[in-house]
Amino acid sequence: MKKRFVAIGLAVLVVISVVAVILVKKNSDSKNPQTTTVAFQNAQLGVTVDGWLKIIEIDEYYGRLAVVAENVSDSDVEYALLTVKTKSGELTFNVSALLRGTKAVLLCNEDVGSNPGEVYTAWQTKDKIDFVKKPVTNDDKLEISILDGSVSVKNISGKDIESDIYIYYNDKKDDLVNGSVTYKFRVDGIKADSQTYVKAPELNENNCMIIFTDYDN
Numbered sequence: 705m706k707k708r709f710v711a712i713g714l715a716v717l718v719v720i721s722v723v724a725v726i727l728v729k730k731n732s733d734s735k736n737p738q739t740t741t742v743a744f745q746n747a748q749l750g751v752t753v754d755g756w757l758k759i760i761e762i763d764e765y766y767g768r769l770a771v772v773a774e775n776v777s778d779s780d781v782e783y784a785l786l787t788v789k790t791k792s793g794e795l796t797f798n799v800s801a802l803l804r805g806t807k808a809v810l811l812c813n814e815d816v817g818s819n820p821g822e823v824y825t826a827w828q829t830k831d832k833i834d835f836v837k838k839p840v841t842n843d844d845k846l847e848i849s850i851l852d853g854s855v856s857v858k859n860i861s862g863k864d865i866e867s868d869i870y871i872y873y874n875d876k877k878d879d880l881v882n883g884s885v886t887y888k889f890r891v892d893g894i895k896a897d898s899q900t901y902v903k904a905p906e907l908n909e910n911n912c913m914i915i916f917t918d919y920d921n
Contacts, residue, residue, distance in 0.1 A: 744762050744822075744824065745820070746821070746822065746824065746825070747762055747822075748824060748826075749761060752776060753786070754828065754832075756776060756779065756829070757773050757775060757776070757777075757786065757802075757827075758774045758776045759773055760772040760774060760807070762818055764818035768816070768817065769795065769812040769818045770811050771786070771797055771810045772807065772809055773786070773802075773807070773810055775805065776805075778804055779835075780803045780804055780838060780839055781802045781803075781832060781833070781834055782835045783798075783833045784802075784829045784830065785829065785830045786798075786799055786828070787828045787829075787830065788825070788826065789825050790823055790824060791823050795812055795816065796812070797810040797811065797812055797813060799829070799884070800885050800886045801874070801916075803839060803916075808874070808880060808882065808883025811884045839872075839915065839918075840916055841914060841917055845860060845861035845865075846858070846869070846917055848871065850914070854901050855889070855901070855904055855907065856899060856900075857869065857894065857899065857900050858894075858897075859894040859895065859897060860897070864893065864894075868893065868919065869890070869892075869894065869918075870890055870919065871888060871891065871914060872886055872887070872916050873886070873888070873907075873912050874886055874915055875887075875911060875912065876911060877911070881915070
């Protein structure tokens with residue numbers, strides 16, 4: 705399975721935590737502590753690109769430029785490519801399975817970090833593909849629980865599910881999912897009221913979010 709974007713940043717998170725403690729301690733005696741966030745003066749933020757993708761903020765995840773964006777349309781987007789112009793050229797971000805009303809982090813495809821002095825303008829989306837069928841989690845038919853190192857799937861539909869079941873999920877950090885890539889795992893058909901487990905050592909309820917499921921009814 706692909707390397708998890710949550711897991712690869714563990715060492716960096718430790719360093720960030722130490723720095724954060726130092727900053728809090730340094731400003732603890734100040735009545736009006738200054739934020740440590742640097743404003744992006746030359747970035748187009750708060751804009752809605754092509755009527756569906758709102759650019760909320762620019763950030764950096766584990767040394768890589770990232771954009772926090774939200775699908776504000778009435779469509780569920782299966783795939784799109786987000787582009788932005790900079791002083792030196794163009795940067796791109798994959799958008800994967802971004803459902804309506806969902807806010808996500810999009811990681812830059814190019815190996816660059818965030819730069820408050822850079823210009824981020826002329827946002828565009830290309831190659832947009834909407835889901836043909838509305839993605840749903842089928843909560844009334846499948847009971848899915850994310851455990852430490854495994855995922856439990858129970859058939860609560862009252863009928864045998866004979867086809868393969870595909871469960872799609874995103875990595876997440878805090879309340880934001882990684883909207884750049886979508887993963888899936890397959891479960892063989894399940895008898896009515898039966899339960900099965902899928903081993904997934906890298907997953908737990910804090911770093912994974914189920915976004916939809918699919919099977920032949």
